[in-house]
Amino acid sequence: MVIGDARTRILDAAEELFAGGGYEATPTAVIAKLAEVPKGLLFHYFPKKIDVLVALVDERTLVEETREVDAVPGDPAGTLSRLARRLPLRASPAMRRILFREADTHGSVKDRLGRLNGELIRRSRFALELALPGARGENARLEVAAATFAAVLLYQENLCQLTGHQIDPDAVAELIAHSLV
Amino acid sequence: MVIGDARTRILDAAEELFAGGGYEATPTAVIAKLAEVPKGLLFHYFPKKIDVLVALVDERTLVEETREVDAVPGDPAGTLSRLARRLPLRASPAMRRILFREADTHGSVKDRLGRLNGELIRRSRFALELALPGARGENARLEVAAATFAAVLLYQENLCQLTGHQIDPDAVAELIAHSLV
Amino acid sequence: MVIGDARTRILDAAEELFAGGGYEATPTAVIAKLAEVPKGLLFHYFPKKIDVLVALVDERTLVEETREVDAVPGDPAGTLSRLARRLPLRASPAMRRILFREADTHGSVKDRLGRLNGELIRRSRFALELALPGARGENARLEVAAATFAAVLLYQENLCQLTGHQIDPDAVAELIAHSLV
């Protein structure tokens, strides 16, 4: 039973395969087969193989760049914790893997990842500002705290798969909050 | 002017190319050409392409697993800073890229990376214990602090290339130190 | 002037070349060239080289396994002679060579050859039973006679090419008939 139209099925297949074996190691023929689509049709929708990856990133990842942060003044730890629970990244676990893994393969992927990182720092920073109204003046320290928290969140998204080590964001949130009092 | 024996030149070439374009995207013929070595000789030394990568990681990266840490009691920030300046990883910048980039390609690379991560955490933890003799009992907090610092260090090694954002380890060291008092 | 579709031409070429120089000594590139087909297309139809040989045996040899034998009661010699003239093997001379020569190369070839041998014995046996109604009880002698005749027929098909010696099946038919009276 085939689900979705051809183009969607191609992207579904590519998402699964790129996440599994990587972009370079995935032949277009295999994508077409898994998508139950003739090889020719794949190149009808995506003239070059790289276009599949670009479309995937374009259409299946979204870095939410918004101003709203769910911050509670006086509770920096809780604020960061909540931020960690709702990363500004709309993407399946497979797409997340692709984002980190293929950042070298094409500029558009790197872009997305850079934007995610930037947004994470901005949010952390903004959240801390709101949660700690008294810390307004300490720009440098807030900056470092935000970057550290962002680094830990990205570590969770990516490196922990490679290193096998997990970090509890809530505990890090508390640590950072404690450092800013 | 040819430098070094054939095997070394092959590894030199591979190191450069894998770091540049990635393992999958680097044909063995190109490695051989850059090494000024006939294609056949490459397979004389490395029967499978993957063996080149494995040899590179085996022979050109070393995770120093030692007990010694340059810790100063009462100065956790300085202690962490010094630790950041001497990562327990003996490897060229190219090999460092390879280590992170190809962690999915072969188990042996992932292994190395995992070991590096483990060693970073262990050292950070140990350094903090020595620098903060009074914190002995707070296992959980020390653990989180160590993991956070390790995450930032790995971020510096890897993610900052992808995201274009740098973190100052010294500042993070101070932040963490401050959080533990 | 190209005759037949690509797949057929590939098999035609392979049949000729395998019969001539043997499977192992025939490069796929030479098959493709003789078939006037690009190398890639060969692997489109036959993903592995061995698949060409298997397809050849599957599609171009047929061991007829039937119950009908053209037997004349009272004339065992003539009956065997006629049997020798219509071997239960539908295959070109080239395919016959391949069948014997490559029996070690792949199980499917050996299989075919084994089936041919079995059918030859079965038919010889059945023919003799019909031609010599009085010999019903002498199972063992009929068995040996059938096996001997089959051996001679296969010798004619195969070994005589290697040894340069021919045997006249008619004369053997008479010899065997004479031995059974």
Added chain:
Amino acid sequence: MVIGDARTRILDAAEELFAGGGYEATPTAVIAKLAEVPKGLLFHYFPKKIDVLVALVDERTLVEETREVDAVPGDPAGTLSRLARRLPLRASPAMRRILFREADTHGSVKDRLGRLNGELIRRSRFALELALPGARGENARLEVAAATFAAVLLYQENLCQLTGHQIDPDAVAELIAHSLV
């Protein structure tokens, strides 16, 4: 523990490997490895790969071409049976396989096989003449009987491995003897 000198070990290894996988499919490097001999030495003794096969056939197969036949007048069946038990071929089972399998590979192998066949026919013929003094005149029938018996003996040596069917030479001897009375 290494047995025999280098040249002998090379031939031992080649005999085993050629019998197992065939001449074409056996790389010289594998022969050298099994012989525990450096690759270069193999080519010192045998400048071309084919020389190994030729030497094997030359030195490890012997077709005994003699006039003596252990014949008992009046007992053609027993005479043939004894002949079957002592084939005029001095060669290991492995060399026997090689002889049949590689007959296409080099003329010298085909030669040997042709000579074996000729000798088998000659002996069978001679044996029948001695065992049946009264059959002197019947040249044609003796010829056919001898060729048939030789065919069965070669079938036993070669084809039965491919077809999985065995023939009892003693029973064939009796059949032939019976046909000549």
Added chain:
DNA sequence: CATGAATGAGCTTTCATTCAT
């Protein structure tokens, strides 16, 4: 004699991409 690094042509196979239908 002994050694194994060196050589390069050639092998099977892969793959992105095209194109006639």
Added chain:
DNA sequence: TATGAATGAAAGCTCATTCAT
């Protein structure tokens, strides 16, 4: 829009053979 046969460059790898030491 849909199809899969067609294409050929290039990939990884093999292998007989050479040769300096």
